[in-house]
Amino acid sequence: MPKVYVESYGCSSNLADREIALGILKSKGFRFSEDARKSDLNIIFTCSVKVPTVNRMISRIQYFTRLKKPLIVAGCLPKTRKNMIERINPQASLVSPDWVGKIDEVAFLAMKNRKVTLLEDVKKPKLNLPRCRKNPIVAIMQIGRGCTSNCSFCCEPYRGKLFSYPLDGIVKEV
16 A cells, blocks of 8 residues: 655644544555655645744745655645645645545545645534544544634634534544
8 A cells, every 4th residue: 555654734733634634544545654755645734824834834845846756735835825835846736624534535646646626615524534643642622613813924714714613523523
């Protein structure tokens, strides 16, 4: 089965999305690599809250591009800097936080050199999905998503308007 390298940056929502992506990919038979150079596919969960972080994300995308392997850029950067990512790597698949549940489908297509772009807003709770937890003792539990503010320095609004996940789904996940 294919080997995937996954890297993540940013907030706890991004870390939770990474855990979900790893869980889904593992359930589909993917193996994980500790080295991007030895993988069949690379995935980066990006953050775009601050300019220094965006610059770091650009640097990492450039690095992955030089490896000449399929790349999925996930997280907030695809929504905030889509054109920039496409200039660096026109073949990179782009996945916003709303679409992490489809990471396996994107991964299989990316490995066939088919670019996928999933950036539309979808208000679907990310509950009860497979996970590979980073910490076996502490679980990252998302209970909602988005924000009500439009602070000039923050990109959280790109995760969409604030909405809470259904209580019964949260209880089941816990």
